[in-house]
Amino acid sequence: MSDLLAARSQMAMSLGFHILFAVVGIGMPVLMVVAEQRYRKTGDRLCLDLAKRWAKGTAILFAVGAVSGTVLSFELGLLWPGFMEFAGPIIGMPFSLEGCAFFTEAIFLGIYLYGWERISARAHLFAGVMVAVSGAASGIFVVIANAWMNAPTGFTVVDGKLASVDPIAGMLNPMAFQQTLHMTLASYAATGFAVAGIHAFLLLFDRQNAFHRRALAIALLVGAPAAVLQPLSGDLSARVVARYQPAKLAAMESHFKTGTRVPLVIGGWPDMETGETRYAIRIPGGLSFLATHDFNAEVAGLDQFPRDEWPHVPIVHTAFQIMVGLGTCMALIALWAGVLAIRQRDLCSNVWLLRALALAAPMGFIAIEAGWTVTEVGRQPWIVYGVLRTADAVTPMPGLVVPFLGFTLLYCFLGVMVAWLLYRQIIRSPRPTEWSRIYTPAGAARA
Amino acid sequence: MPDVTLAGVIAALLALSLNAYVLFAGADFGGGVWDLLATGPRRGRQREIIGHAIGPIWEANHVWLILAIVITFSCFPPVFARLGTVLHIPLTLMLVGIVLRGSAFTFRSYDDERDTVQRRWGRIFAGASLVTPVLLGVCIGAIAAGRVRRLGRNATFSESFVDPWLTPFSLAVGLMTLTLFAHLAAVFLTLESTDRDIVEDFRTRALWSGAAVFAAAFGTLVIAPEQAPLMGVGLLGSTWAVPFHLATGAAATATLAALWWRRYHLARVAVGAQVSLIVWGWALAQYPFLIPPDLTVDGAASPDVTLRLVLIALGLGAVVLLPSLLYLFRVFKAAPSDSVRRVPKGEPGV
Ligand code: HDD
Ligand code: HEM
Numbered sequence: 001m002s003d004l005l006a007a008r009s010q011m012a013m014s015l016g017f018h019i020l021f022a023v024v025g026i027g028m029p030v031l032m033v034v035a036e037q038r039y040r041k042t043g044d045r046l047c048l049d050l051a052k053r054w055a056k057g058t059a060i061l062f063a064v065g066a067v068s069g070t071v072l073s074f075e076l077g078l079l080w081p082g083f084m085e086f087a088g089p090i091i092g093m094p095f096s097l098e099g100c101a102f103f104t105e106a107i108f109l110g111i112y113l114y115g116w117e118r119i120s121a122r123a124h125l126f127a128g129v130m131v132a133v134s135g136a137a138s139g140i141f142v143v144i145a146n147a148w149m150n151a152p153t154g155f156t157v158v159d160g161k162l163a164s165v166d167p168i169a170g171m172l173n174p175m176a177f178q179q180t181l182h183m184t185l186a187s188y189a190a191t192g193f194a195v196a197g198i199h200a201f202l203l204l205f206d207r208q209n210a211f212h213r214r215a216l217a218i219a220l221l222v223g224a225p226a227a228v229l230q231p232l233s234g235d236l237s238a239r240v241v242a243r244y245q246p247a248k249l250a251a252m253e254s255h256f257k258t259g260t261r262v263p264l265v266i267g268g269w270p271d272m273e274t275g276e277t278r279y280a281i282r283i284p285g286g287l288s289f290l291a292t293h294d295f296n297a298e299v300a301g302l303d304q305f306p307r308d309e310w311p312h313v314p315i316v317h318t319a320f321q322i323m324v325g326l327g328t329c330m331a332l333i334a335l336w337a338g339v340l341a342i343r344q345r346d347l348c349s350n351v352w353l354l355r356a357l358a359l360a361a362p363m364g365f366i367a368i369e370a371g372w373t374v375t376e377v378g379r380q381p382w383i384v385y386g387v388l389r390t391a392d393a394v395t396p397m398p399g400l401v402v403p404f405l406g407f408t409l410l411y412c413f414l415g416v417m418v419a420w421l422l423y424r425q426i427i428r429s430p431r432p433t434e435w436s437r438i439y440t441p442a443g444a445a446r447a
Numbered sequence: 448m449p450d451v452t453l454a455g456v457i458a459a460l461l462a463l464s465l466n467a468y469v470l471f472a473g474a475d476f477g478g479g480v481w482d483l484l485a486t487g488p489r490r491g492r493q494r495e496i497i498g499h500a501i502g503p504i505w506e507a508n509h510v511w512l513i514l515a516i517v518i519t520f521s522c523f524p525p526v527f528a529r530l531g532t533v534l535h536i537p538l539t540l541m542l543v544g545i546v547l548r549g550s551a552f553t554f555r556s557y558d559d560e561r562d563t564v565q566r567r568w569g570r571i572f573a574g575a576s577l578v579t580p581v582l583l584g585v586c587i588g589a590i591a592a593g594r595v596r597r598l599g600r601n602a603t604f605s606e607s608f609v610d611p612w613l614t615p616f617s618l619a620v621g622l623m624t625l626t627l628f629a630h631l632a633a634v635f636l637t638l639e640s641t642d643r644d645i646v647e648d649f650r651t652r653a654l655w656s657g658a659a660v661f662a663a664a665f666g667t668l669v670i671a672p673e674q675a676p677l678m679g680v681g682l683l684g685s686t687w688a689v690p691f692h693l694a695t696g697a698a699a700t701a702t703l704a705a706l707w708w709r710r711y712h713l714a715r716v717a718v719g720a721q722v723s724l725i726v727w728g729w730a731l732a733q734y735p736f737l738i739p740p741d742l743t744v745d746g747a748a749s750p751d752v753t754l755r756l757v758l759i760a761l762g763l764g765a766v767v768l769l770p771s772l773l774y775l776f777r778v779f780k781a782a783p784s785d786s787v788r789r790v791p792k793g794e795p796g797v
């Protein structure tokens with residue numbers, strides 16, 4: 001494994017790990033706050049119990065999110081000193097704001113988790129709101145930094161160094177709005193669907209359980225609207241990608257030859273040597289329409305770019321298909337649940353909906369990993385699109401395969417432990433006999 | 448007095464966030480050391496109090512390090528690039544320590560209550576708390592000694608990536624950092640319990656570790672002129688150096704005296720002053736260098752726009768952060784941690 005490849009793999013692995021926790025850190029506080037708010041309003045103790053149980057899970061996930069995030073901020077210097085030396089003056093601005101947002105988040109999370117009996121009800125709810133707001137803000141600021149790497153603005157380059165730096169213009173880069181919107185929605189959709197899926201699964205075995213019913217309702221309240229909006233926001237993203245990173249769009253769509261009325265290629269396996277995509281379904285004019293909202297428009301293919309500026313087409317294309325496929329499933333399930341809810345049906349007695357939700361539990365997280373693969377692998381060979389190549393930014397340190405393997409092992413270990421603890425804390429601990437006695441309405445039949 | 452530049456102000460903020468990190472997170476690491484060294488009939492109780500004292504605040508304390516990193520890479524990018532390159536190995540090891548400490552601590556809080564499980568996490572938490580401060584000190588020592596230099600063209604692997612930090616001076620600074628953190632934690636812990644015996648336990652530990660700090664500091668100072676000539680000049684030679692050392696020594700003595708007479712609040716203030724004086728003594732001894740012998744505060748700084756905007760961002764952040772931080776400490780540190788209860792474990796409901 002070359003050092004460059006090891007560095008890229010280590011970065012990808014660290015980010016792919018961190019993002020799972022980051023997403024939970026954005027989504028989970030919203031669920032907790034909604035649950036606690038319901039309790040404060042209605043006095044429903046089940047909601048209080050839910051808020052506490054979720055808070056425990058969040059504490060575990062947040063701690064791993066915080067340490068893996070720390071690793072990332074060091075890795076920017078350990079692996080990509082060339083990038084940081086070049087881009088620090090401009091990318092530093094969103095990171096500084098992010099630092100402040102983290103701080104706020106960590107402070108109020110401490111208060112929220114340990115303060116149940118120490119502060120007033122109102123102060124406690126306020127702390128929860130602060131965690132949710134600063135969590136979303138920290139995600140938004142990092143993604144702005146990433147959007148700048150995709151569509152860099154606010155500087156000129158003189159002798160390989162940045163000149164006339166304008167960090168504000170850098171933050172207002174053309175991809176920032178679409179990417180942050182899409183990412184924030186993704187966090188709510190993925191967290192909401194994961195929680196809803198777990199409780200839907202448990203409801204399949206215990207239909208009347210009031211605990212799981214409340215949990216499912218709250219999780220869908222947060223996850224379903226986001227899942228419906230996600231494809232719309234993805235369409236916005238696709239159009240800015242078409243405009244600012246045409247090579248990435250071409251790779252996403254496996255589109256080799258420039259032309260008009262370009263078909264949308266669904267599935268299939270692109271061959272970078274021959275420029276063919278085998279086994280794919282084609283929708284005539286589809287890509288032209290998606291990229292520009294005009295069926296006959298011209299869309300640049302990979303043939304417009306020198307061969308050494310192509311990203312790895314099969315990876316980008318496949319990842320994109322995965323994301324869009326899962327996103328479509330999630331949106332349809334969300335609509336289904338929405339229609340049932342509007343018609344005042346009992347969602348929890350619809351076995352097919354429960355099954356679909358249980359199946360959809362991991363979809364959001366898989367879509368997120370796939371989406372980031374599209375963004376990051378699709379940007380290659382550039383670390384800052386069109387300005388700085390990844391190969392020129394990597395550290396001169398040799399033997400990078402060692403830290404890559406080391407961190408991979410460490411993260412595998414942490415991943416297994418987190419999964420085990422969550423199982424213990426959240427899923428296993430309400431022993432059926434205990435809670436059915438307390439929470440199942442008297443006389444209700446149990447499946 | 449040299450002109451105060453924007454970069455100088457930011458460098459001071461950098462020193463301030465390092466100071467805060469050492470003061471607060473340092474105490475959390477030290478807590479891990481005492482967890483490892485918990486002995487005697489009350490060791491279970493000692494561990495419990497350490498856990499309660501750290502629980503609500505360690506994540507917030509940890510963010511000071513992230514703030515320092517962010518300031519470094521936004522405002523002094525060449526410094527960040529140089530540190531990441533030359534100190535790649537100790538920094539990577541330190542990261543492993545940071546990851547293991549944070550996650551093991553949290554896992555212990557939420558895992559099985561059974562002793563064997565608790566002890567396994569406790570050992571990882573404590574071991575990582577022991578190693579991480581040493582590595583932090585090693586990195587600081589390498590910087591202070593002026594050994595973090597631009598990579599030579601034909602340098603070997605070990606000349607580039609090992610020799611800069613694997614020195615007696617760096618190791619001495621690492622050891623001093625460790626003793627300092629342990630001392631800090633022991634002093635803070637005297638205020639975390641209402642149980643007299645436990646307080647006495649921590650008092651004894653604070654006194655012994657105070658003596659160890661003296662020994663380590665003296666040793667470091669003795670080898671400084673030979674091993675770290677630049678540091679030696681700064682620490683011993685300049686006009687402000689003598690009063691600074693006297694102040695640090697006075698704070699250290701005051702800490703021990705206060706402990707002796709069981710004036711724990713006074714001891715807490717004095718030990719805080721002592722640690723802060725050490726950090727600022729180091730920062731001033733290096734001034735105007737961020738990384739001696741070639742990267743200076745003004746020379747390595749980003750363009751003024753960036754510095755100004757980061758300053759504004761931090762200012763706005765401070766408006767939210769400082770009151771929140773005060774609130775956090777008011778909620779959890781106004782009374783001994785004995786009385787803090789976590790989210791109740793186990794059964795649903797309250
Ligand atoms: C729950 C997760 C999720 C779901 C259901 C979707 N996405 Fe997505 N997508 C992401 C999660 C995500 C992401 C992980 O959040 C990305 C990576 C970078 C970013 O800003 O968002 C992303 C990136 C991303 C990009 C690339 C942006 C870039 O390169 O900068 C496009 C074009 C789309 N998405 C389009 C879609 C479409 C058309 C979807 C239709 C169903 C869709 N996404 C569903
Ligand atoms: C958390 C979600 C993210 C994931 C899963 C992710 C994924 C990846 C992947 C797969 C790579 C390797 C690409 C390749 O080499 O082929 C990569 C590289 C990289 N990413 Fe991301 N990324 C994420 C967010 C970010 C953000 C927010 C930033 C910066 C602000 C960032 C900065 C980088 C850098 C500097 C590299 C290395 C250089 C490069 O390969 O271009 N990433 N990431």
Ligand code: HEM
Nearest residue numbers: 021022025026062065066069070072073102106135139142
């Ligand atoms: C799209 C990508 C990212 C998103 C959405 C994101 C979001 C978040 C969120 C919400 C947290 C709060 C902690 C948690 O919930 O567990 C967090 C933690 C953290 N992240 Fe990320 N992050 C991303 C990528 C990165 C990158 C590239 C870096 C480093 C350069 C980074 C550095 C950190 C740090 C240092 C923390 C710990 C903060 C603390 O102690 O509270 N993150 N991230």
